[in-house]
Amino acid sequence: MSSVIKVLLVEDSPVATIVLKRILDASPEIQVVGTACNGLEALELIPKLQPDVICTDFNMAKMNGLEFTQEVMKKYPRPILIISASVQASDTQNVFELMKAGALDVFPKPIGGLASDYARLANELIAKVKVLSGVKVFTRHQRLGGIETSDRPSPxxxxxxxxxxxxxxxxxxxxxxxxxxxxxxxxxxxxxxxxxxxxxxxxxxxxxxxxxxxxxxxxxxxxxxxxxxxxxxxxxxxxxxxxxxxxxxxxxxxxxxxxxxxxxxxxxxxxxxxxxxxxxxxxxxxxxxxxxxxxxxxxxxxxxxxxxxxxxxxxxxxxxxxxxxxxxxxxxxxxxxxxxxxxxxxxxxxxxxxxxxxxxxx
The missing domain is CATH 3.40.50.180 (Methylesterase CheB, C-terminal domain)
Structure with missing residues (x-):
């Protein structure tokens, strides 16, 4: 049997943290090994906890989800899933800037925000974490994949x-x-x-x-x-x-x-x-x-x-x-x-x- 998937949960809402942790821990293949209320706190935990997947909110004080993703991909590259009310299908700029920074997928929080709303989406969330646990990511610098783009013609x-x-x-x-x-x-x-x-x-x-x-x-x-x-x-x-x-x-x-x-x-x-x-x-x-x-x-x-x-x-x-x-x-x-x-x-x-x-x- 494969080892358990270790997840670091980064979320500034205590209620959302409890609900998401309960959903993820309900899967025998997933274990939330740590929680953080902002990106700065999470960056300190990553080398200690060595999570397989990071699930993070977008709107957070001190360091938001985009800034956090950029820092993770520079220092401790891991598969990142953004769980936020700000990654709905209408939030184009947020979603694809996050992906450009290195996030692999997004999971829009239910609009209602109730525990029952999250429960209906539990299987989808668990499935996304399982998929991301098996992917490989790379250290990213300022340019995507280290690619220098230019308006000049190819040599x-x-x-x-x-x-x-x-x-x-x-x-x-x-x-x-x-x-x-x-x-x-x-x-x-x-x-x-x-x-x-x-x-x-x-x-x-x-x-x-x-x-x-x-x-x-x-x-x-x-x-x-x-x-x-x-x-x-x-x-x-x-x-x-x-x-x-x-x-x-x-x-x-x-x-x-x-x-x-x-x-x-x-x-x-x-x-x-x-x-x-x-x-x-x-x-x-x-x-x-x-x-x-x-x-x-x-x-x-x-x-x-x-x-x-x-x-x-x-x-x-x-x-x-x-x-x-x-x-x-x-x-x-x-x-x-x-x-x-x-x-x-x-x-x-x-x-x-x-x-x-x-x-x-x-």
Whole structure:
């Protein structure tokens, strides 16, 4: 039997602390090993308690949840779950700034704030903690993942060194790409931000992104990435023809595919692992329409959605890239694609955008 999941609970409300501790301790697989009423107090406890997961409020005196997350990821990187009334689906800026800082997920406190309201969400909270206990995080500095972004064009050289990763001359050989599709799940918003922020305003192809995300948070993700990108980011319109230099997301609870004219269409139903939208559904459709002109990138995420879709792109001669184990929060989806032989390139997150831009001659 696996060891118990040790949780540090950071919460300035005594009532919320009691309720949350009761919920988490009710699971035989979880133990709240310590509580703190603010971020400063929690930072002192982390090296002593060595928690597997940190659950923290957002609005706290002395050090709020964002500041606390930034400090944790610099000094004691751990999976962080934000439990707050300030991370509702309408709180776009809070949610995605927290994720940019290193938080992996959010759990909105029930609006009523009653113990009975928390009880109804107990299973969801326990499930989130269990998922986060199995992921890997990294020390973060001021730039996400240590990536330096620049408005300057990529160097036109035979060897491009990115965070000590060498892109070979063969890797840098231009390739005809007509559309780029990117899939992600757990840890995906951060990974997408790191890639998209490196794309120039003159990107010559459309981009489709499929991100597994809780219902209600899609528009917030789109808005946040739009602020982080030189390119417009939006939800794909029905029957819209993909345009170069625009980043598209499928609408909530819809798969995004292409019809015989290459226009966006929606479909429903359970995809790989029950996901809707599904990475594999979109990847297969892109492979079917664009053939050798398709490019697929599979990023961090749990499960195997996207693996079969990436194989479909590889089989028609398109470009396929999987994020490597060391830079993934969860090496699930990329691992499955690699196991199928579907990934032509396995790269750290910092090397993916430079390779794509080299292939596109940007």
């Amino acid at each position: 036109k050289i035979n060897q491009l060194s990115v965070n000590n990763y060498q892109l070979s001359r063969e890797n840098l050989k231009p390739q005809t790409i007509k559309l780029l599709a990117v899939g992600a799940s757990t840890g995906g918003p951060q990974a997408l931000q790191s890639i998209i922020s490196q794309f120039p305003a003159n990107l010559p192809v459309p981009v489709i992104c499929i991100q597994h995300i809780s219902e209600g948070f899609l528009q917030g993700l789109v808005n946040w990435l739009g602020c982080e990108s030189k390119l417009p980011v939006r939800i794909a319109g029905l029957r819209e023809l993909p345009q170069a230099g625009i980043i598209y997301f499928p609408p909530e609870k819809r798969h995004l595919e292409l019809d015989s004219q290459g226009r966006f269409i929606y479909s429903e139903g359970a995809g790989e692992g029950g996901h809707c939208p599904s990475v594999t559904v979109t990847f297969k459709s892109v492979a079917n329409f664009y053939g050798r002109g398709a490019a697929g990138v599979l990023l961090t995420g749990m499960g195997r959605d996207g693996a079969e879709g990436m194989l479909a792109i590889a089989r028609v001669g398109g470009l396929t890239i999987a994020q490597d184990r060391d830079s993934c929060v969860v090496f699930g989806m990329p691992k499955e694609a690699i196991a199928l032989g579907a990934a032509q390139h396995v790269l750290p997150i910092s090397a993916i955008a430079p390779l794509l831009l080299a292939k596109l001659k940007v």
